[in-house]
Amino acid sequence: MLYYNINHINYIKGLNMKKLLFICLSVFVLPLQTLMADETAKVVVSIKPLHSLVSAVMEGVATPTLLVKKGSPHAYSLRPSEARALANADLVVWIGHEMESFLEKPLETVANNATQLELAEVLEPSLLKTRNGTEWDEHEHHDEHGDEHEEHAAHDDHHEGHEGHEGHEEHAAHDDHDEDHEGHEEHADHKEHHHGVNDMHLWLDPKMAQKVVIETAKALIAIDPAHAVQYQENATKLEQKLVLLDQQLVQKLAPVKTVPYLAFHSAYQYFEVAYDLNAVGSVTIDPDRKPGAKGISEIRERVKRTGAKAVFSEPQFESSLVETIIEGSGAKTGVLDPLGSDIEQGPEAYFTLLNNLADNLVTGLK
Numbered sequence: 474m475l476y477y478n479i480n481h482i483n484y485i486k487g488l489n490m491k492k493l494l495f496i497c498l499s500v501f502v503l504p505l506q507t508l509m510a511d512e513t514a515k516v517v518v519s520i521k522p523l524h525s526l527v528s529a530v531m532e533g534v535a536t537p538t539l540l541v542k543k544g545s546p547h548a549y550s551l552r553p554s555e556a557r558a559l560a561n562a563d564l565v566v567w568i569g570h571e572m573e574s575f576l577e578k579p580l581e582t583v584a585n586n587a588t589q590l591e592l593a594e595v596l597e598p599s600l601l602k603t604r605n606g607t608e609w610d611e612h613e614h615h616d617e618h619g620d621e622h623e624e625h626a627a628h629d630d631h632h633e634g635h636e637g638h639e640g641h642e643e644h645a646a647h648d649d650h651d652e653d654h655e656g657h658e659e660h661a662d663h664k665e666h667h668h669g670v671n672d673m674h675l676w677l678d679p680k681m682a683q684k685v686v687i688e689t690a691k692a693l694i695a696i697d698p699a700h701a702v703q704y705q706e707n708a709t710k711l712e713q714k715l716v717l718l719d720q721q722l723v724q725k726l727a728p729v730k731t732v733p734y735l736a737f738h739s740a741y742q743y744f745e746v747a748y749d750l751n752a753v754g755s756v757t758i759d760p761d762r763k764p765g766a767k768g769i770s771e772i773r774e775r776v777k778r779t780g781a782k783a784v785f786s787e788p789q790f791e792s793s794l795v796e797t798i799i800e801g802s803g804a805k806t807g808v809l810d811p812l813g814s815d816i817e818q819g820p821e822a823y824f825t826l827l828n829n830l831a832d833n834l835v836t837g838l839k
Contacts, residue, residue, distance in 0.1 A: 514697040517558050517584070519567035519576060520546055521813045522676040523592070523685065525822035527566055529711045530689045532820055534700045537566075541573075543814045545789045548761065549575045559584040563696050566689060569593030572673040590692045593673055596684055600671040601746065604739050608754040608775060674811060677830070678743035679719040682823065686711050718824055722748060725831045729838040735776065735784045737795070740811045744830060753779045756798065760790050769798060776802050783837035785809040807837035 516537035518524040524539040531537060538558045541549050546568075551559075559565065560583045567573050569591050580589060593600065675681045690708035694701045726748045733753045738760040745752045756772060757764055764772065776784060776798065783805040786792040795806050813826035 512697075513700070514563045514693060515558075515561050516564045516566065516693070517555075517562040517587075518565075519573045520676075521816065521818055522811075522823050522826055523566055523568070524818055525813075525820060525824075525826070526676075526682060526685050526711070527689050528818075529820035529823075530686060530693060530704055530707045532707050534697075534703050538562075539818050540576075541812075542818065545760070545812075546573045546575065549573070551575060551579060556583050559587070562587040564588045564590060564692055566590045566692070567592070568673050568675065571669045571671075588692065588696055590688060592675065592685060592688065593671065595688050596675060596681070597671065599681065599684060600673075600675060601742055602670055603672050604742060606754075607739075607756070607758055607772075672739075672742050674740045674743055676743075676823075677741060677811060677827070678747040679715045679722070679827065680747065681743060683712050683715050686715070714824070718827060719747070722827060722831050725828075725835065726750065729835050732838040733779045733781045734834075734838060735772070735781050736809060737785055737787045737790065740787075741809065741830075744827075748831075750834070753781060756784065756795065760787065763794055769794075772798050773802065776804050783807055785833075785837060787811070788814050805837050807833050809833055 513535040514531070516527060516531065516535070518527050518537050518539055520541050521539060524537060527537045538555075540551070540555050540558075556579060559579050562584050565576075565580060565584055565587045567576055567589070570577055571593065580587075676685065686708050690704050693704045697704070730749050731751050733751045736752055736755045738755045738757050740760075741752065744750070754772075754775060757768075772784075775781070781804055784795050784799050785807050786795040786809075788808055788810050789812070792806070792808070799806055809830060810826070811830075813822055813829070816822045816825050816829070
């Protein structure tokens, strides 16, 4: 092990000391299943936004495999070709059990030799808490998480104390996860859609995306040190692009940040907090379960009471429900897509996704 680390350091001696320390530490973060010098990493990624970021870090080296190309990861079924990709993978990048539950068993069986980068676990200190119910007090929400986001922004390159999170026991309630899913109907009546304390839609904030890029580069360098310089250069460029994207989105969304609206479900909290948007609630807690007549009546009353300018649907689910809700209210409708279902996969997909999200919000709220 010591011999490997010395060679690893010699290989990257041209990098500055900060990057050197960054890469050396990464060797100890993930299991060392290093490749031969003439091999490239075989990487599988769960959802399109993550795949885009990983693709950009790997650009010029290899192309990762995407699993969920369309539809929702909550109810996805693996194809045989995707199971084979997992079986051959050196690295699997995913959010975690509460987002892509379809990966739990395959990762334990088919891909049990692959290194896993479970972002919800690695980035746990920076995650926002799951919102309760379908109606939110935006001021309370922003006050609670604004300071939290600033605090975590100071920890982009490392996550001290991650090994000893007191909240780790709550977050790692994975032993009960299968039991939770068996009680899916019961959870539809509960306050939390994803059954956990943390919101898993972490990719919808460019600052969180920067953290994803850092962790991805560390994971890739650990298993494929022969391409360490390329991964690090790509990661640095990508972080710079994400900073610029964030600045552009601030300007784009500024004219509508105070306008109230309802999302289809609570998937956009990271985006809303990042740009101080006035989301006053959602149509449903669980996007796979429609509200009944009483629920629809309550939502219609909320649209009127809050003065919501728009109620947004999602391409993965029927839009007729939203049309029923806004009928006669004067509110507009539009489509928000947190996954980029119709966007071409690749390094630019993430940027297209967030720009589309902002554009559709602006169109619906003006």
